Amino acid sequence: MSRYLQEVTSRLVSCDTVSTKSNAEATEYLGEHLDRHGFRVAYHRTDIAGVAKVNLVACAGPPEPDGLIISGHIDVVPFTGQPGWQRDPLRLEITDERVYGRGTSDMKVFLAQCVDAAAQLNLTALTRPLAFVFTADEEIGCLGAARLLPALPEYFLDIPQPRLAWIGEPTSYQVFHTHKGVVIFTVKVQGRGGHSSVPEQGVNAIAVMGKAIETIGRYQAELRAQRSATFAPVFPESPYTTLNFGSVRGGTAANMIAEECALQVSYRPLPQGDPLDDYREIVRRLQEIDARDYGSPEQRATIECSEPLTVQPLLSPRETPLEGVLFDLLHQHTSSGAPFATDGGEFARVGITSLICGPGDLEQAHQPNESIRREAFEHGTRTVVEVIRRMCGA
Secondary structure, three states: OOHHHHHHHHHHHHOOOEOOOOOHHHHHHHHHHHHHOOOEEEEEEEEEOOEEEEEEEEEEOOOOOOOEEEEEEOOEOOOOOOOOOOOOOOOOEEOOOEEEOOOHHHHHHHHHHHHHHHHHOOHHHOOOOEEEEEEOOOOOOOHHHHHHHHHHHHHOOOOOOOOEEEEOOOOOOOOEEEEOOEEEEEEEEEOEOEEOOOHHHOEOHHHHHHHHHHHHHHHHHHHHHOOOOOOOOOOOOOOOOEEEEEEEEEOOOOOEEOOEEEEEEEEEOOOOOOOOHHHHHHHHHHHOOOOOEOOEOOOOOEEEEOOOEEEOOEEOOOOOHHHHHHHHHHOOOOOEEEOOOOOHHHHHHOOOEEEEOOOOOHHHOOOOOOEEEHHHHHHHHHHHHHHHHHHHOO
């Protein structure tokens, strides 16, 4: 096992990069090592929800066309309060079969393998550009990539910006060329509070929210019936837009008319058309609801939808040079649809074609006692080096 890989992974796992916190320490640590290995490192600093966040762009290679971007996110999902942990989430632990720690599968090990690979490269031998792009806040809506990528050409003044990206999300080295988007919004019902003994003097927001849930639920059933023959091969379990009620909160006490109620809704649109079409249809249908509650027929609540958070879908063209390299190295023959969203949708918005493929295991991502197979941990650097060699000539 590479001591350097173990060292870098251990340090990354020890950095608490849950999305509500700053990722600056981990990002600057990665940047220091890539700089030491000869890359031109730049930081894209931003502020998200009042917290300092940092994206990283590290470049090498000649001013020639083509080349490759290798990308991953630095943030992880929360672990505090998550039931089932039997190990320290911020301590790397290696056993005979697995390597444990928050982010080992999703996806700090892949980042460490990129740094380990960078240490082994002869950058003077590169015949095409190579860039590492590491992002913040992917787990909460690809917010870091959305901030960075419109400005990405500013970081490629000396070399052409590559048009292909390899994103090392946890896929157990399966290759994915597409994924659905994600749209998240909140429905808020504003009623009128009062004493529960006189319901006609108020408007119960929970009662009206029930009508809103029924309306959205009927639309959900319609979406489920619209199965796409085009996307059935890549999304066989759900070749349609899926929808979910995430949380509902309202009311104060049993003897009080609920004045407010909020419902969080998310859906995952297929990678075709405008991902906000369904949001607009839901808003339209909610506007048609009779917003009176059952105990107060003379007064109405108001129903409003928040501005949606949108994670872009991905639908990459097939038969790219990167696809051929990954298929050959990993002994794969087909590509399908990822069951999760990635920064790839943001890359696509600026004309960069992405493939999703990495050493981590999806069934381990976001789980207590998260881990990666030791074999994938130890041999992943070799895969990164070989992809770079074939794509960039090192």
